[in-house]
Amino acid sequence: MNKPNLKQQLLKKCEALGATEVKVLQTESFNDSEALHANMLKILPEAKSVVSFLVPFPKGCLHLLKDPQRAMPFYVRLAGIGGRRLDAMSIDISLYLEEQGFVAAPVFICTPLEMPKSFDLWGYLSQIDLAARSGLGWIGKNGLLVSPKYGPRVGLGTVVTDAVLEEDRPLNERCPDDCSICVDKCPAGALDGTGKVNRINCTMTQALAPLSIMLMKEYSMKEHRDMIVNMGAVDEHTWYRCNACVVHCPIGL
Numbered sequence: 001m002n003k004p005n006l007k008q009q010l011l012k013k014c015e016a017l018g019a020t021e022v023k024v025l026q027t028e029s030f031n032d033s034e035a036l037h038a039n040m041l042k043i044l045p046e047a048k049s050v051v052s053f054l055v056p057f058p059k060g061c062l063h064l065l066k067d068p069q070r071a072m073p074f075y076v077r078l079a080g081i082g083g084r085r086l087d088a089m090s091i092d093i094s095l096y097l098e099e100q101g102f103v104a105a106p107v108f109i110c111t112p113l114e115m116p117k118s119f120d121l122w123g124y125l126s127q128i129d130l131a132a133r134s135g136l137g138w139i140g141k142n143g144l145l146v147s148p149k150y151g152p153r154v155g156l157g158t159v160v161t162d163a164v165l166e167e168d169r170p171l172n173e174r175c176p177d178d179c180s181i182c183v184d185k186c187p188a189g190a191l192d193g194t195g196k197v198n199r200i201n202c203t204m205t206q207a208l209a210p211l212s213i214m215l216m217k218e219y220s221m222k223e224h225r226d227m228i229v230n231m232g233a234v235d236e237h238t239w240y241r242c243n244a245c246v247v248h249c250p251i252g253l
Contacts, residue, residue, distance in 0.1 A: 003100060003101075003163075006100060006163060006165065007024065007165045007166045009100075010022075010051070010093070010096070010097070010165070013093065013096050014051075014053055014089075014093060017089045017092050017093065018055060018085070018089060019053035019054070019055060019089060019157070020053075020054055020055055020056055020150075021053065021054050021136055021147070021149075022051065022052070022053040023051075023052050023053075023131070023134035023135045023136050023168040024049055024050065024051055024052075024134060024165045024166060024167055024168050025049065025050045025052065025130060025133050025134040025167060025168070026048065026049050026050075026164070026165070026167040027040065027041075027047050027048055027049065027050065028048075029133070029167070036125065036126060036129060036130075039124050039125055040125060040160055043105050043107070043124075043125070043160055044103065044104075044105050044160045044161070044162065046103065046162040047160045047161065047162060048161065048162050048163060048164045048165075049160075049161050049162075049163055049164060049165040049167075050130050050134065050158060050159070050160055050161075051093060051158065051159040051160075051161065051165070052127070052130050052131040052134040052136055052156065052157070052158050053089070053093075053136075053156070053157045053158075054131065054136050054137075054145070054147060054150070054154040054155065054156055054157070055082070055085070055086060055089075055154065055155045055157070056147075056149075056150040056153060056154050056155075057078060057082060057153045057154060057155060058078070059153060059253070061074045061075060061078045062075070062078075062153055062243065062246060062247055075243065082155050083109045083110060083155065085155075086109055086155045086156065086157040087106065087108050087109060087157070089157050090106030090107065090108065090157045090158065090159050091106050093106070093157075093159045094106045094159050094161070097159070097161050097163055100163070102161055102162050102163040103161065103162045104159050104160065104161035104162075104163070105159070105160050105161075106157075106158070106159055107124075107125050107127060107157075107158035107159065107160060109127070109155070109156070109157070125158065125160075127145075127156040127157070127158045128143070128144060128145045128156065130158055131145045131156050131158075132145055132170065133170055134168055134170070135168040135169050135170050135171055136156075137154075137171065137173075138170075138171055138173055138174055138175070139195045140152060140175050140182065140195065140249070140251075141175050141179075141180065141182055141183055141191060141193050141194070141195060142182040142183075142186075142191055142195075142197070142245035142246070142249065143191065143195050143196065143197035143245075144245065144246065146175065146249070146251055146252075147251075147252060148171070148173055148251070148252075149252060150252040151246075151249045151250075151251035151252025151253065152245070152246045152249050152251070152252075153246060153249075153252060175251070179250070180193055181248050181249065181250065182244070182245035182248060182249055185244040185245065185248045186202075186244055186245055187205055187242060187244060188201040188202050188204070188205035188206070188242070189201060190202040190205070191245065205241070205242055206241060206242040206243070
C-alpha cells in the first residue's frame with residue numbers, strides 16, 4: 001500500500017517532533033547476505049524502508065570536555081536525556097506511520113546489544129551505517145557519522161517500516177585525506193584512520209559502568225551478560241570519560 005505525498009507528510013511530522021534532518025533508505029539497496037539486512041528483517045520481516053534522522057547536540061556541552069573533570073557530568077546528562085529524546089521521537093514516528101496504515105518499529109539507541117565473550121559490544125543494527133547510506137552524512141575516521149553541517153556532534157534515530165518511501169541518495173563527501181586529528185587525539189589508540197574502531201579499547205577508556213562491572217563478576221553466562229548490558233551498562237549507569245574524537249573534529253564548527 002502506498003499513499004501519495006506520504007514522505008512529505010512524514011518529513012513534516014519528523015520536523016515537528018524536533019528532527020533537524022531526515023533521510024530515507026529503501027531495503028532493496030541492501031545485499032541479502034548483509035548481516036545488517038538480516039537483522040533488520042528480524043525486527044520487521046516486511047521492511048521496505050528505513051527512516052534515519054539526526055538531532056544536533058549543543059556544542060557548549062561537548063566542548064566543555066576539554067576540561068574533563070568539570071565537563072563529564074554535563075555530558076552524562078546530555079547523553080542520557082538526548083538518548084531518551086531520540087528514542088521517544090522514534091516511537092512517535094513509528095506511531096505516525098502506523099496511523100497511516102503501515103507497520104513500523106523504532107530502533108533504540110542503546111538496545112538491543114550483544115556482548116560476546118570478548119566483551120566487545122555489538123549493536124543489533126548500526127544506526128551509523130544506516131544514516132550514512134541514507135545520506136545524512138558519512139562515516140568518519142572516528143567511526144562516527146559525520147554530518148557536513150554539524151560534524152560528529154549529532155544524535156541519531158531510526159525507524160524501520162513496511163511503507164515504501166522515496167529513497168534519498170548517499171553523500172559523496174568524505175573526511176579530508178590530510179586530516180587525522182581524531183586519530184591523533186584518541187587516548188586509547190582505538191582509531192586506525194579508516195573508520196574502523198577497536199571498540200574494546202574505546203569502551204575501556206571512554207566509559208565506566210561500576211554497577212555493571214560488579215554484576216558481571218557474579219554472572220558469567222552470555223545471556224546474563226547481555227541482560228546486564230542492555231539494562232544499564234551503556235545507558236543509565238554509565239559514566240562517560242572521553243569524547244576526544246567528537247570534540248576535536250573540525251567539521252561543523
